[in-house]
Amino acid sequence: MRIAVLSGKGGTGKTLVSVNLAAVTKTSTYIDCDVEEPNGYLFFKPENIQEEEVSIRIPKVDEKLCSGCRKCVDFCKFNALAYIKDKLIVFEEVCHSCGGCIMFCPEKALTEKEKVIGKVQKGTSNQVTVYTGILNTGEASGIPIIKKLLARNKPESDKQTFIDCPPGSACIVMESIKDADYCILVAEPTIFGVHNLAMVYELVKVFNKPFGAVLNKCLEGENPAEKFCLEKNIKILVRIPFDNELGILNSNAEIAVRKNEKYRTIFSSLLETVKKEVHHETTSNS
Amino acid sequence: MKIAIPVDEKSLQSNVCVSFGRTPYFLIYDIDTKKSVFLDNSAAASTGGAGIKAAQTIADNKANILLTPRLGENAADVLKAAEIKIYKTTTASAKDNIDAFIAGKLPLLNEFHAGFHGHRGN
Known part of the structure; x- marks a missing residue:
């Protein structure tokens, strides 16, 4: 089962959601496809790192x-x-x-030469296999790195894979969600958040992916992202509170589910909801 | 000697365009004959590398001098290879900048920006 976590902008909580889902799962794979600024490894601190360079082919003139x-x-x-x-x-x-x-x-007069544009790293953090894609600064596109990351990880039915996508809805995100079985859209409770949610909502519709929304940083009072979900009939998977404690854990690069029972419960229940949704999709489509 | 200037309109009185690569037109002004030619900038709608293509156009039209408010690194590399000298415009109108250049009052442009690409989420 491959679950992609995406959002229309950075800082909504893609890494929070994907890292904690991967950490709360018994055995899992976490793939950081945000190759321009990968940060999942900061939380997992993976060990036994193996590294491989990624190259593209560019023309050389005689x-x-x-x-x-x-x-x-x-x-x-x-x-x-x-x-x-x-x-x-x-x-x-x-x-x-x-x-x-x-x-x-x-x-x-033109032939190909190889040019290194970045690398992929593989390591482990407890029961989680952590993959990180790293694009060198100044390169045009991270897609070759994402291709390598995802090709390395052919879906295994018994293992859950969580894909931490780049922000936005451009080619690089499309590449990341292409083979996903389910998409989680993370949204903030602001007007701007709704605009960005609408972008990824449109994208997953185009790709015909089953999806649901995680409402992050929820406060008391009106939540524009929630309103959008209700209007569009988008399944709300969970509401994560705007919480000082979670903010501090996250800022200290701690994995909330490994530190705090309350968050373990929230993300375990999110995982169960997602599993049910994926199961429901597979049965209703077969 | 020919001077190239990115311009908003096909007129000597036109304002200099703020963008080099994506300007709608180039004015090619011949100092010796005082003749003006306006070129459509085919690079304006490029998905990428507009500066490179626009610089190629300037070079192909045998300009010796470019007057522009700013320029990207890639375009600067092409123009340097073509041995085109780059000066910074100081006023709005193309005509005034030509006069200022002839009077030797325009400074050389020697800071080139790294481009506006790589913005995330585009």
Whole structure:
């Protein structure tokens, strides 16, 4: 069972929810797909780290063969190539590794070279296998890293996998939720929170994923995110209170369910609700 | 000698455009003949790398000088390779900046921004 945790903006509680769900599960896998700023490892402090580099392929020019026809420059949708004073310039960090320039070069002056853009780490924290994707600063896209993270983790039926997604609803999030069995949308009780919830709500609808919402930082009084859920008929999985104690645990990079019985109960019950929802989806769709 | 300027409108009196890569037009002004040519900037709607493509256009049109309020690093690399000198505009109108350049009153632009990309959640 693969559960993706996402939200329209950063700081709503994706890591809080995914880390604590993974920690409260008997044996689980936690995958940090927020490769631009992974932070799940700060909570898990995984041990026995294994590391592997992730590379992409970018063009390399042989100036002796280049005739200056500019077919590659005209082809590149990302404008990663320029041809100035009889010389081809490749902007490596703008390149999206599509390989089109190499295919179109009539002189075979372009070949591929490998470029390291980041790495994936694997470690363990108690019963949790922790995967972290790390994109090097300045790189165009973290998608190759997410592909590697998720390919490493073919779903095992007896093991729960929690995917901590990047914020937003762009390609990088789509890649992260693509193979998920269920999506948890984390939302804040503000107007801004509703705007961001609406973004990811639209995304999971497009992907036709079963989903539910976690309302985080709940206060007394009106909750715009809750109102949105009721209007759109979105299942509310749990309401996590706006709580000083939880805030302090989180700020100290502690895993709440490992420290506090109250939170253990909240996240255990959330896990059961999610399991029921996934089970319900599988049976109703088969 | 030809001067390139990103402009909002196809007129010598036009304001200089705040964006180099995504300006709608370029003014190419020939100091010797005093003739103006306006180019549509095909890079304006690019999904990425607009500065690179716009710089290629400037180079292909044989400009020797660029007057612009600011410039990204990638565009600057292309222009440097093309040996185009870059000066910073100091007033709003294209015409006034040309006059100021000819009078030797424009400073060289030597700080280039790293671009506005990589914003999360886009």
